[in-house]
Amino acid sequence: MKIKLSKKWLASPYVIxxxxxxxxxxxxxxxxxxxxxxTDSSFxxxxxxxxxxxxxxxxxxxxxxxxSLISTVICFLLAYPLAMCLNNLKMKRKTFVVFLFILPMWxxxxxxxxAINAILEQEGILNLILTKLGMDPLHIxxxxxxxxIGMILDYFPFMLLPxxxxxxxxxxxxxxxxxxxGANNFKTFFKIIxxxxxxxxxxxxxxxxxxxxxxxxxxxxLGGGRLLLVGNIIEQDFKLGKYNTGSGLALILMAFxxxxxxxxxxxxxxxxxxxx
Amino acid sequence: xxxxxxxxxxxxxxNKELVLDEFNLYVKRNEFVTLLxxxxxxxxxxxxxxxxxxxxxxxxxxxxxxxxxDLAPHKRNLNTVFQKYALFPHMNVEENIAFGLKIKNxxxxxxxxxxxxxxxxxxxxxxxxxxxxAMSGGQQQRVAIARAIVNEPQMLLLDEPLAALDLKLGQDMxxxxxRLKNELGITFLYVTHDQEEALTISDTIxxxxxxxxxxxxxxxxxxxxxxxxxxxxxxxDSNIIDGTMIEDKLVKFxxxxxxxxxxxxGSNKPxxxxxxxxxxxxxxxxxxxxxGVVTSLIFKGVHYEMDVMANGYELLVHSTKMLPVGTQVxxxxxxxxxxxxxxxxxxxxxxxxxxD
Numbered sequence: 001m002k003i004k005l006s007k008k009w010l011a012s013p014y015v016i017x018x019x020x021x022x023x024x025x026x027x028x029x030x031x032x033x034x035x036x037x038x039t040d041s042s043f044x045x046x047x048x049x050x051x052x053x054x055x056x057x058x059x060x061x062x063x064x065x066x067x068s069l070i071s072t073v074i075c076f077l078l079a080y081p082l083a084m085c086l087n088n089l090k091m092k093r094k095t096f097v098v099f100l101f102i103l104p105m106w107x108x109x110x111x112x113x114x115a116i117n118a119i120l121e122q123e124g125i126l127n128l129i130l131t132k133l134g135m136d137p138l139h140i141x142x143x144x145x146x147x148x149i150g151m152i153l154d155y156f157p158f159m160l161l162p163x164x165x166x167x168x169x170x171x172x173x174x175x176x177x178x179x180x181x182g183a184n185n186f187k188t189f190f191k192i193i194x195x196x197x198x199x200x201x202x203x204x205x206x207x208x209x210x211x212x213x214x215x216x217x218x219x220x221x222l223g224g225g226r227l228l229l230v231g232n233i234i235e236q237d238f239k240l241g242k243y244n245t246g247s248g249l250a251l252i253l254m255a256f257x258x259x260x261x262x263x264x265x266x267x268x269x270x271x272x273x274x275x276x
Numbered sequence: 277x278x279x280x281x282x283x284x285x286x287x288x289x290x291n292k293e294l295v296l297d298e299f300n301l302y303v304k305r306n307e308f309v310t311l312l313x314x315x316x317x318x319x320x321x322x323x324x325x326x327x328x329x330x331x332x333x334x335x336x337x338x339x340x341x342x343x344x345x346d347l348a349p350h351k352r353n354l355n356t357v358f359q360k361y362a363l364f365p366h367m368n369v370e371e372n373i374a375f376g377l378k379i380k381n382x383x384x385x386x387x388x389x390x391x392x393x394x395x396x397x398x399x400x401x402x403x404x405x406x407x408x409x410a411m412s413g414g415q416q417q418r419v420a421i422a423r424a425i426v427n428e429p430q431m432l433l434l435d436e437p438l439a440a441l442d443l444k445l446g447q448d449m450x451x452x453x454x455r456l457k458n459e460l461g462i463t464f465l466y467v468t469h470d471q472e473e474a475l476t477i478s479d480t481i482x483x484x485x486x487x488x489x490x491x492x493x494x495x496x497x498x499x500x501x502x503x504x505x506x507x508x509x510x511x512x513d514s515n516i517i518d519g520t521m522i523e524d525k526l527v528k529f530x531x532x533x534x535x536x537x538x539x540x541x542g543s544n545k546p547x548x549x550x551x552x553x554x555x556x557x558x559x560x561x562x563x564x565x566x567x568g569v570v571t572s573l574i575f576k577g578v579h580y581e582m583d584v585m586a587n588g589y590e591l592l593v594h595s596t597k598m599l600p601v602g603t604q605v606x607x608x609x610x611x612x613x614x615x616x617x618x619x620x621x622x623x624x625x626x627x628x629x630x631x632d
Binding site for chain 1: 423
């Protein structure tokens with residue numbers, strides 16, 4: 001019993017952190033979200049109802065959902081085959097190659113986004129090359145496409161790592177057993193490898209989708225300030241002192257995230273829990 | 277009986293280390309053949325080459341007369357029971373057993389019947405819906421066997437399937453395997469490092485070391501007439517003593533001449549003499565020329581294990597008679613229990629047979 005207590009005690013620094021920076025702000029958001037204004041603390045659902053009615057908000061929510069979904073799907077489509085390839089590499093090279101793909105995480109975020117802008121903008125490197133090749137320049141900068149590209153670059157490692165982790169832990173004998181029982185490579189993948197890698201996929205999807213749907217920084221830099229995602233509107237509301245409407249919108253966003261996580265976590269528990 | 281499987285001149289190395297060298301073996305239909313040897317002797321590699329999981333560097337694998345050396349594992353009409361079972365953790369017992377049948381698009385009714393039959397065969401009636409994680413090692417083992425046999429393979433490959441089980445359970449499973457083999461009429465190729473296991477279950481034992489076959493024979497011939505010191509040492513306990521073949525049916529070791537039954541070794545040739553510990557008889561000192569003294573005594577349940585120092589050699593002796601440490605004894609051996617082996621002809625052969 002004493003040992004158990006002392007182990008619990010070890011978590012206390014984080015518990016203090018959690019109370020100060022997660023629980024209290026969350027409570028504050030709930031209070032703001034369900035009250036009229038800073039001076040009038042009577043209960044109301046107007047913040048949420050109005051936020052959900054407002055056309056600009058709805059458009060932003062739609063765009064956020066679409067962009068984050070597309071980014072998540074593309075990240076997944078890029079990461080899964082790559083994770084399979086990495087797993088087939090020889091041990092020595094494996095660590096190095098995985099490190100290469102994680103490297104972008106070490107680069108300063110603003111620098112990354114500015115670099116993408118420099119590549120994509122009207123007079124940027126990409127269009128320079130395209131015109132040199134005699135093709136029409138592309139208008140990608142300040143469009144949702146630019147935001148999607150930025151998100152993929154920024155969030156890709158979070159998709160790759162959990163999937164790679166799970167795939168690399170699949171017992172090779174299971175694959176041999178499947179082959180032994182008559183399954184070709186294709187069937188072995190869909191009946192054995194993919195189902196067993198689901199916990200990693202779910203982790204990856206959650207870790208890309210959740211930050212992507214509430215993102216505002218990427219949209220601000222790569223959207224040129226013209227494209228509003230939910231995150232941008234919340235940010236604006238708070239900057240303008242409209243704490244109550246901002247919190248209302250934040251609560252709706254939170255509901256989105258919770259629904260996604262509920263949808264995925266049930267599955268992930270069944271498969272033996274996520275690896276991250 | 278026809279040859280079901282034949283390996284011809286198989287060579288295989290990993291990282292330039294030769295694991296199998298010019299390996300030849302055949303298995304007849306309905307036979308229970310065991311590859312027996314210490315770890316690293318190449319037995320598992322041989323099995324994996326037959327299963328199709330490794331490609332030999334040289335040589336061919338023939339199955340039912342056809343060359344299957346380059347055939348993918350899923351196209352071979354044989355199934356493997358893997359070490360530690362390799363059951364699919366995301367499927368329950370039934371789904372695991374049905375896997376191979378579903379791949380082959382068998383009808384639902386057929387699959388259901390097969391599952392029922394297989395579960396009964398391995399004594400797991402009613403366990404179909406269980407999660408494989410919720411089963412004991414022995415039960416998982418049975419599921420793995422059921423998963424393999426529902427496909428009605430011509431041949432079942434078993435890679436140390438009992439190694440992860442405790443002693444008693446492992447022994448029970450040995451009898452189960454013999455029963456299964458008799459009921460199913462499938463050919464078994466079994467890999468183990470456990471000599472007792474091999475002696476119990478096999479029709480034919482192939483003793484391997486360092487990628488070479490040391491001896492092929494029935495359990496009785498392997499145990500009673502080991503062909504070289506490695507086999508004698510590996511199969512059961514034995515005393516291997518330097519000796520001289522004086523003439524046919526007369527051998528001298530530990531300074532004393534003994535009658536034996538072996539002939540054809542020439543005269544005054546150096547040989548290895550193998551004495552099984554249970555064949556050494558301890559008598560009164562005056563009844564034998566070879567005299568010794570008991571130096572250690574351990575109770576082993578079925579018998580006592582004693583060390584007897586005789587003319588500078590410590591003999592291992594199993595006896596139901598208890599003789600306290602320090603007892604003066606005479607040592608006797610019946611002529612038919614003295615096993616004579618040629619000394620290895622070259623140093624290479626010595627290395628190949630003795631190094632582990």
